[in-house]
Amino acid sequence: MSDNNLVISVDAMGGDNSPRIVIEGLAIAAKKNPDIKFLVFGDEVKVKDEMKKFPFLHKVCTICNCIEVVHNEDKPSQVIRNKNTSMYQAIDAVRRKEAKAVVSAGNTGALMAISKMLLKTIQKIHRPAIVSFMPHRHGKYVMLDLGANTECSAVNLAEFAIMGNILAKKALGVEKPKVALLNIGAEEMKGKEEIRQAAQMLKNSSLNMDFIGFIEPHEISFGKADVVVADGFTGNVALKSIEGTAKLMRGMIKDAVKHSVLSWFGLPFLFFAIKKISKTMNPKLYNGAMFVGLNGLSVKSHGGADGFGFSVALNNAANLVRQDFVNTIRNELESVDLDEVSQDIFYEVY
Amino acid sequence: MSDNNLVISVDAMGGDNSPRIVIEGLAIAAKKNPDIKFLVFGDEVKVKDEMKKFPFLHKVCTICNCIEVVHNEDKPSQVIRNKNTSMYQAIDAVRRKEAKAVVSAGNTGALMAISKMLLKTIQKIHRPAIVSFMPHRHGKYVMLDLGANTECSAVNLAEFAIMGNILAKKALGVEKPKVALLNIGAEEMKGKEEIRQAAQMLKNSSLNMDFIGFIEPHEISFGKADVVVADGFTGNVALKSIEGTAKLMRGMIKDAVKHSVLSWFGLPFLFFAIKKISKTMNPKLYNGAMFVGLNGLSVKSHGGADGFGFSVALNNAANLVRQDFVNTIRNELESVDLDEVSQDIFYEVY
Numbered sequence: 001m002s003d004n005n006l007v008i009s010v011d012a013m014g015g016d017n018s019p020r021i022v023i024e025g026l027a028i029a030a031k032k033n034p035d036i037k038f039l040v041f042g043d044e045v046k047v048k049d050e051m052k053k054f055p056f057l058h059k060v061c062t063i064c065n066c067i068e069v070v071h072n073e074d075k076p077s078q079v080i081r082n083k084n085t086s087m088y089q090a091i092d093a094v095r096r097k098e099a100k101a102v103v104s105a106g107n108t109g110a111l112m113a114i115s116k117m118l119l120k121t122i123q124k125i126h127r128p129a130i131v132s133f134m135p136h137r138h139g140k141y142v143m144l145d146l147g148a149n150t151e152c153s154a155v156n157l158a159e160f161a162i163m164g165n166i167l168a169k170k171a172l173g174v175e176k177p178k179v180a181l182l183n184i185g186a187e188e189m190k191g192k193e194e195i196r197q198a199a200q201m202l203k204n205s206s207l208n209m210d211f212i213g214f215i216e217p218h219e220i221s222f223g224k225a226d227v228v229v230a231d232g233f234t235g236n237v238a239l240k241s242i243e244g245t246a247k248l249m250r251g252m253i254k255d256a257v258k259h260s261v262l263s264w265f266g267l268p269f270l271f272f273a274i275k276k277i278s279k280t281m282n283p284k285l286y287n288g289a290m291f292v293g294l295n296g297l298s299v300k301s302h303g304g305a306d307g308f309g310f311s312v313a314l315n316n317a318a319n320l321v322r323q324d325f326v327n328t329i330r331n332e333l334e335s336v337d338l339d340e341v342s343q344d345i346f347y348e349v350y
Numbered sequence: 351m352s353d354n355n356l357v358i359s360v361d362a363m364g365g366d367n368s369p370r371i372v373i374e375g376l377a378i379a380a381k382k383n384p385d386i387k388f389l390v391f392g393d394e395v396k397v398k399d400e401m402k403k404f405p406f407l408h409k410v411c412t413i414c415n416c417i418e419v420v421h422n423e424d425k426p427s428q429v430i431r432n433k434n435t436s437m438y439q440a441i442d443a444v445r446r447k448e449a450k451a452v453v454s455a456g457n458t459g460a461l462m463a464i465s466k467m468l469l470k471t472i473q474k475i476h477r478p479a480i481v482s483f484m485p486h487r488h489g490k491y492v493m494l495d496l497g498a499n500t501e502c503s504a505v506n507l508a509e510f511a512i513m514g515n516i517l518a519k520k521a522l523g524v525e526k527p528k529v530a531l532l533n534i535g536a537e538e539m540k541g542k543e544e545i546r547q548a549a550q551m552l553k554n555s556s557l558n559m560d561f562i563g564f565i566e567p568h569e570i571s572f573g574k575a576d577v578v579v580a581d582g583f584t585g586n587v588a589l590k591s592i593e594g595t596a597k598l599m600r601g602m603i604k605d606a607v608k609h610s611v612l613s614w615f616g617l618p619f620l621f622f623a624i625k626k627i628s629k630t631m632n633p634k635l636y637n638g639a640m641f642v643g644l645n646g647l648s649v650k651s652h653g654g655a656d657g658f659g660f661s662v663a664l665n666n667a668a669n670l671v672r673q674d675f676v677n678t679i680r681n682e683l684e685s686v687d688l689d690e691v692s693q694d695i696f697y698e699v700y
Contacts, residue, residue: 137598147534150542184497184586192500192583217587218594233542234587236534237567241591244568248487249599 005324006035008317009099011090012042013069014106015303015310019043022105023050023057024307029314030060036318039093041066041086064089070106072303076113087111091118094296100326101297101317103288105310111300112148112291119294122326124333127152128293129160130232130300131167132239133286133316136223142168142177143220145232146239146289152231154197157181161202162336163292163329164227165209170323171316177226180215182234190214194231207336217241243283288313290320297325355674356385358667359449361440362392363419364456365653365660369393372455373400373407374657379664380410386668389443391416391436414439420456422653426463437461441468444646450676451647451667453638455660461650462498462641469644472676474683477502478643479510480582480650481517482589483636483666486573492518492527493570495582496589496639502581504547507531511552512686513642513679514577515559520673521666522576530565530575532584540564544581557686567591593633638663640670647675 010026012019019042026038037060040047044065051057066086070079082088087106093099095118104111112130121128129145142164149156161179168177181199183191190196191214202211215225217238230238287309291298297320301313360376362369369392376388387410390397394415401407416436420429432438437456443449445468454461462480471478479495492514499506511529518527531549533541540546541564552561565575567588580588637659641648647670651663 137601150534182587184500184583184590217590218597220591221594221598233534234584237532237584237587238591240534240567241570241588242595244571245592245595246599247568248571249596251487253603 005100006321007037007039007099008314008321009039009041009090009093009102010314011087011102011104011106012040012047013066013086014104014111015301015305016105018105019047020050021305021307021310023047023054025301025305025310025314026057026061027054028308028311029318030057032311032315033318034060036060036321038062039064039090039099041090041093043067043069043086064093070110072107074107074110076109079107079110080113080117088114088118091115091298094298095119099296100321101299103299103301103310103313103317105301105303105305105313108300111298115291115294115296115298119296119298121293122295122330122333125159125163125293125329127156127159128291129163130235131164131290131292132288133172134220134239134242135286136221138223140172141220141223141226141228142172143228143230143235143239144292145230145235147232147236148291149232151233152194154194154201157194157198157229157231158201158205159293161198161209161211161227161229162207162332164229165207166325166328166332167290167292167320168226170325170328171319172226174226176210178210178212178224179227179229180212180225182217182220182228182230182238183214184216186214186216198229205336246283284309285312288316290316292325293329295326297321355450356671357387357389357449358664358671359389359391359440359443359452360664361437361452361454361456362390362397363416363436364454364461365651365655366455368455369397369400371655371657371660373397373404375651375655375660375664376407376411377404378658378661379668380407382661382665383668384410386410386671388412389414389440389449391440391443393417393419393436414443420460422457424457424460426459429457429460430463430467438464438468441465441648444648445469449646450671451649453649453651453660453663453667455651455653455655455663458650461648465641465644465646465648469646469648471643472645472680472683475509475513475643475679477506477509478641479513480585481514481640481642482638483522484570484589484592485636486571488573490522490636491570491573491576491578492522493578493580493585493589494642495580495585497582497586498641499582501583502544504544504551507544507548507579507581508551508555509643511548511559511561511577511579512557512682514579515557516675516678516682517640517642517670518576520675520678521669524576526560527576528560528562528574529577529579530562532567532570532578532580532588533564534566536564536566548579555686596633634659635662638666640666642675642679645676647671 012022040061041064066089068084070085070087090102091114094102130148131144133140144160168174289300299317301310362372390411391414416439418434420435420437440452441464480498481494483490494510518524639650649667651660
């Protein structure tokens with residue numbers, strides 16, 4: 001595997017039904033991404049056993065034997081000291097430049113802690129962020145930070161906006177993404193100090209970005225912005241509120257139909273309508289939270305994802321690796337000095 | 351109107367189609383609450399004209415003529431200086447103890463500013479909060495603060511929990527409400543400092559409260575708690591995310607059905623199922639954000655509400671007035687010294 005530009009390393013042992021789910025996901029993703037090679041870290045015997053069902057995988061996968069595993073209850077402070085786990089080794093492959101991205105369905109805190117320690121933040125980026133692609137009325141949007149940083153400064157938020165802008169261009173194919181800061185009002189004086197300052201910074205900066213100001217949470221789902229920026233606490237609250245409400249409504253529709261025998265007769269007629277909604281709102285299609293801002297890409301699959309869900313996380317990683325996402329961020333940041341912009345704001349505000 | 355225990359004052363001129371909508375709402379609410387009397391503040395000619403449709407209203411309404419009106423674009427700093435508006439006069443009736451609560455569909459910022467200035471916070475309550483009743487899987491819950499305070503201390507959050515607990519008992523009829531703090535994780539060490547401190551305070555206090563710890567945003571809609579407590583920024587983000595997603599999904603279902611001719615045939619069969627969902631999730635049923643923590647109750651109806659929606663806000667006010675909500679909070683607080691509890695926490699943490 002000489003061309004590591006298109007190599008993804010995979011933690012085969014993370015998640016609820018590993019390595020079975022991981023190998024099933026690899027089988028789907030390998031067919032969809034014939035240009036990508038995979039380094040598979042995990043228990044060689046178990047991994048090979050699962051691969052028997054997909055013999056073609058041997059052509060694109062290299063198995064790297066690791067007996068130890070990071071468990072869900074392990075603390076970040078412990079896992080960063082054990083170099084022998086499949087997760088640690090999979091991430092270290094990115095540090096060693098043998099792969100461009102790592103995908104794991106294991107312990108989130110552990111994945112973040114090891115990724116941060118081994119890959120380090122990109123120069124000029126102060127804090128990495130968790131990003132996800134989400135569905136809105138007419139397509140998808142990029143949302144960050146979803147929980148890596150509970151509190152954020154204006155500079156942090158501005159950096160997230162820059163990374164989100166690149167992600168929307170590269171991964172969603174939006175030519176000129178509309179970038180917005182999540183806030184509880186549209187007026188300039190509304191919300192928190194750091195959000196207002198970040199807005200000033202993005203407006204005054206020389207960035208080539210379509211910054212549209214503030215977005216309110218109820219506007220997100222209607223596609224007003226392609227990139228929604230928040231601190232990790234607020235982003236996590238918005239994400240989980242959206243997911244919880246979508247789940248509630250799906251459940252209510254199911255229940256209401258189940259308890260009305262008459263409505264069973266209507267279901268066949270609704271087949272295409274229901275199929276269309278599922279196709280847009282299916283959470284599996286949005287699996288794979290990306291940890292961005294590091295020298296390498298780290299992607300977290302949901303621990304309970306099935307093979308198809310895991311393949312979506314692998315596809316996301318493949319897309320960004322193909323677009324050389326990390327170097328694109330580096331280049332973009334070379335032309336802008338956020339610290340300088342933030343200094344201007346500082347003098348203006350006080 | 352000698353017994354002002356059951357009097358509600360109404361700003362007839364607030365909202366998009368006032369006073370028509372307000373009078374329509376009064377007509378519905380008056381029938382449902384024959385024990386309540388209303389003081390109606392607004393342009394006497396217009397109000398009387400609208401009342402022609404509902405002559406029985408004259409028995410329970412006293413019209414107080416006010417020519418001036420608070421407009422949507424008026425700033426709080428202006429409106430608190432003009433005593434002649436219908437909104438100011440309606441709130442002042444509560445200060446003068448002529449009414450126990452005020453309901454308005456006008457400018458939110460103005461309503462909050464005048465209410466705060468005239469009614470003042472209850473002794474021992476540091477900050478008032480905006481509260482709403484929301485639908486979950488099996489019933490309703492109380493959520494606060496929804497936007498009155500962008501940043502909150504642990505003491506503020508604990509006070510919101512106390513007020514929310516009383517609201518759930520009095521207005522929702524829950525005997526022993528489960529009270530939770532909104533956070534991004536269930537573990538004790540997760541989230542923001544002030545939330546963790548508030549949790550400590552509520553655990554250690556002598557309050558007669560079923561405090562169940564942290565709740566995550568996706569758990570809210572499934573009825574895990576009867577009272578959800580957050581700072582105003584976070585609460586507003588969660589509320590608007592929930593509302594936006596519910597609106598998106600309703601729209602998607604409608605669209606999907608509209609664009610599939612075949613599915614039209616299924617609709618009659620689904621009539622009862624759809625009716626049941628609308629009955630639970632209809633936003634009109636949850637109209638009326640209450641401003642609590644003041645010496646008197648101030649209720650804000652949505653500016654775009656129709657007559658039925660406005661009547662829901664009036665019903666909420668009537669319920670709480672009947673239960674003597676403000677005095678219940680005062681009595682509850684007499685037995686607890688939150689400042690003392692917070693001192694203990696302070697020494698423990700630092």
